[in-house]
Amino acid sequence: AQSVAQPEDQVNVAEGNPLTVKCTYSVSGNPYLFWYVQYPNRGLQFLLKYITGDNLVKGSYGFEAEFNKSQTSFHLKKPSALVSDSALYFCAVRDPGYSSASKIIFGSGTRLSIRP
Amino acid sequence: DADVTQTPRNRITKTGKRIMLECSQTKGHDRMYWYRQDPGLGLRLIYYSFDVKDINKGEISDGYSVSRQAQAKFSLSLESAIPNQTALYFCATSDTTGKAFFGQGTRLTVV
Numbered sequence: 001a002q003s004v005a006q007p008e009d010q011v012n013v014a015e016g017n018p019l020t021v022k023c024t025y026s027v028s029g030n031p032y033l034f035w036y037v038q039y040p041n042r043g044l045q046f047l048l049k050y051i052t053g054d055n056l057v058k059g060s061y062g063f064e065a066e067f068n069k070s071q072t073s074f075h076l077k078k079p080s081a082l083v084s085d086s087a088l089y090f091c092a093v094r095d096p097g098y099s100s101a102s103k104i105i106f107g108s109g110t111r112l113s114i115r116p
Numbered sequence: 117d118a119d120v121t122q123t124p125r126n127r128i129t130k131t132g133k134r135i136m137l138e139c140s141q142t143k144g145h146d147r148m149y150w151y152r153q154d155p156g157l158g159l160r161l162i163y164y165s166f167d168v169k170d171i172n173k174g175e176i177s178d179g180y181s182v183s184r185q186a187q188a189k190f191s192l193s194l195e196s197a198i199p200n201q202t203a204l205y206f207c208a209t210s211d212t213t214g215k216a217f218f219g220q221g222t223r224l225t226v227v
Contacts, residue, residue, distance in 0.1 A: 006158075017192065026224075032213060032214045034215065034216070035215065036216070036218075041221075042220065043206060043219055043220050043221055043223075044206070044208075044218045045218075046157075046162075046215055046216065046217070049213065049214075049215055051213055062200075078187070081222050083206070085118075088135035090158060090159065092214075092216070094213075094214035103149070103150065103161060103164050103172070103174065104164075104208075104210060104216055106151070106158050106159040106161075107158055108156065108157060108158035109158045109159075
């Protein structure tokens with residue numbers, strides 16, 4: 001069964017510093033991986049995805065993520081954090097099959113707090 | 117207009133009552149999902165549907181039922197609401213890669 005883990009409930013970073021939000025996954029076959037962001041009282045918004053190709057994926061708002069197959073990880077990164085990046089971040093995985101088992105599973109979320 | 121619309125946005129109901137949460141989408145996607153969000157637990161999948169004739173249970177389907185009335189509509193029902201079903205509920209659609217589009221959420225309180 002597919003699963004995704006976000007080991008950190010909260011990440012605190014000073015503005016201007018680089019940030020990393022961790023995600024590991026378990027899925028049979030080659031995964032489809034996603035990051036989403038949730039601002040207060042809002043639904044989740046898509047940031048980026050990895051389907052195939054380059055291991056470094058670039059997304060919205062200056063975020064990027066690195067796919068590492070050997071470590072089954074897909075960490076979210078940003079070179080220089082902004083206070084406005086403070087939000088709840090979710091990693092998600094989908095089995096690439098086309099059967100009804102190919103559902104989207106989300107991690108527990110990591111709250112990112114950027115201090116001025 | 118939003119791509120995925122949920123109604124109602126907020127609802128308070130009493131224990132034992134039946135309640136329906138509705139979701140409609142204009143994305144033209146076949147795949148639709150219902151999740152609930154609880155603090156510290158992330159999003160947990162309740163039910164999902166890959167077309168009008170395909171309904172699948174997720175991780176936490178007990179106490180819930182769904183209906184896919186059309187490609188664009190996917191409703192979630194709580195047959196007899198209980199307090200631990202108090203949560204934020206999200207409907208989502210996805211394209212064929214799995215990129216998901218979420219509604220604004222329904223905050224449900226069961227008293």
